[in-house]
Amino acid sequence: AVIGVVGQGYVGLSLAASAAVEGMTVRAVDVDTDRIQQLAAGSNVVPGVDDALFANAVEAGRLFFGTDAAALADCDVVVICVPTPVVEHRPDLRFIEDAGRAVAGHLRRDSLVVLESTTYPGTTEQVLRPLLEAHGLRAGRDFLLAYSPERIDPGNVKYGLRNTPRVVGGIDEPSSQTAGMFYDQLVDEVEVLSSCRAAEMAKLLENTFRMVNIALVNELATLCSEQQIDVWEVIRAAATKPFGFMPFYPGPGVGGHCIPLDPTYLAWQSRRDTGRPFRLVETAQDINAHMPTYVTSRVIEALSDHGKAVKGANILALGVTYKPDVGDLRESAAIEVLARLVSKGAKVTFHDPFVTEIREHGLSLRGSSLSRTSLAAADIVLLLTPHSTYDVDMVAEHAKLLFDARNATNGSRRPTVVTL
Numbered sequence: 001a002v003i004g005v006v007g008q009g010y011v012g013l014s015l016a017a018s019a020a021v022e023g024m025t026v027r028a029v030d031v032d033t034d035r036i037q038q039l040a041a042g043s044n045v046v047p048g049v050d051d052a053l054f055a056n057a058v059e060a061g062r063l064f065f066g067t068d069a070a071a072l073a074d075c076d077v078v079v080i081c082v083p084t085p086v087v088e089h090r091p092d093l094r095f096i097e098d099a100g101r102a103v104a105g106h107l108r109r110d111s112l113v114v115l116e117s118t119t120y121p122g123t124t125e126q127v128l129r130p131l132l133e134a135h136g137l138r139a140g141r142d143f144l145l146a147y148s149p150e151r152i153d154p155g156n157v158k159y160g161l162r163n164t165p166r167v168v169g170g171i172d173e174p175s176s177q178t179a180g181m182f183y184d185q186l187v188d189e190v191e192v193l194s195s196c197r198a199a200e201m202a203k204l205l206e207n208t209f210r211m212v213n214i215a216l217v218n219e220l221a222t223l224c225s226e227q228q229i230d231v232w233e234v235i236r237a238a239a240t241k242p243f244g245f246m247p248f249y250p251g252p253g254v255g256g257h258c259i260p261l262d263p264t265y266l267a268w269q270s271r272r273d274t275g276r277p278f279r280l281v282e283t284a285q286d287i288n289a290h291m292p293t294y295v296t297s298r299v300i301e302a303l304s305d306h307g308k309a310v311k312g313a314n315i316l317a318l319g320v321t322y323k324p325d326v327g328d329l330r331e332s333a334a335i336e337v338l339a340r341l342v343s344k345g346a347k348v349t350f351h352d353p354f355v356t357e358i359r360e361h362g363l364s365l366r367g368s369s370l371s372r373t374s375l376a377a378a379d380i381v382l383l384l385t386p387h388s389t390y391d392v393d394m395v396a397e398h399a400k401l402l403f404d405a406r407n408a409t410n411g412s413r414r415p416t417v418v419t420l
């Protein structure tokens with residue numbers, strides 16, 4: 001089979017590389033020339049895909065990287081894996097629309113098109129389908145059309161494409177079944193649903209579930225703190241319940257490119273299509289969005305308890321990416337905390353193994369060294385994103401005062417350690 005993959009971000013590349021390593025012929029296209037040149041040179045950047053097998057597939061011409069959608073003309077299956085950002089609190093489907101138009105120009109009769117990008121229910125049928133039919137071919141009659149949400153978790157070494165169950169839904173039974181058979185070649189467990197909408201909505205449920213439960217423990221953290229209850233102890237205790245509970249942990253907020261965004265697609269579509277707000281999403285997003293302000297207030301309080309004003313205070317922040325061990329600043333709540341502290345007159349420096357400078361939210365900060373000297377020089381050290389490379393005990397020992405936003409010190413009894 002010849003597979004086309006449109007979009008070579010971490011989702012599309014993982015799919016293209018895996019399909020090629022499985023022996024399929026793959027045409028991977030993207031509008032980003034630099035990225036395509038890098039990939040065509042065989043420099044594999046796909047975690048979980050064997051470098052040698054990747055290079056062999058490229059060598060053998062079974063894994064082709066290009067920028068021209070004409071390469072899709074001989075594909076039996078075309079999978080669209082393009083970004084679906086949120087712009088001004090609303091879905092931005094321009095990348096899906098561009099991809100739909102590009103694919104339509106080279107769509108083969110009897111081929112299958114699958115959309116993987118996270119989006120609101122109805123996108124595959126109402127937005128993508130008309131674009132694919134622009135040249136006269138009709139979905140269902142002349143080609144098959146389905147939706148299958150990606151579940152790639154960046155940096156997760158335990159779960160990859162093959163061992164992460166896959167959900168699929170088509171515009172009709174032949175589309176659903178054919179898409180199911182396609183993924184069966186790449187994924188151990190495939191769940192075929194009755195429609196594209198069900199598959200689109202399943203993805204939104206998965207990540208909305210996560211966002212809402214993080215908001216729950218974030219709000220609980222603010223309540224516990226006012227009652228001198230250790231929220232970390234409370235969560236650990238609740239997690240001893242072996243059924244019907246799953247722990248989430250409070251923090252400076254919810255970042256990344258999935259969890260803050262996917263629920264926005266749900267809330268937006270609810271308002272647009274039913275006129276009713278999706279109240280739980282909107283409330284939970286407000287709670288999470290408030291956390292940088294709350295963390296800032298707790299840091300100011302900790303300084304004050306130690307006789308220091310925030311104005312002019314030397315603050316060293318450790319870890320600024322959106323989650324530990326991932327070098328990604330997108331929607332990082334830690335950055336928002338730093339912006340708030342700078343606006344209150346603090347002198348902020350930061351260290352992060354993945355980040356050398358911060359130029360957003362009005363900040364212009366260069367990374368500083370992490371040493372006993374830099375720790376001791378700070379009036380307060382903020383451990384915002386606890387990368388696994390941090391020696392948290394050493395930090396706690398040498399910091400005059402440590403605000404531990406993620407309980408990385410795991411309940412340290414030191415009087416100089418304050419947790420969220």
Ligand code: SAJ
Pocket residue numbers: 150151152153154156206207210214247248249250251252253254255256257258259322323324333
């Ligand atoms: N976060 C908390 N408390 C938690 C969990 C996360 O504050 O208990 C924060 C993180 O610090 C981060 C944000 O939420 O800022 C998102 O964290 P995440 O662990 O959900 O990481 P992501 O954004 O990489 O989410 C991805 C998602 N994968 C896909 O959409 C395919 C998500 O569905 C996965 O569940 C998640 O990885 C994962 O489990 O690692």
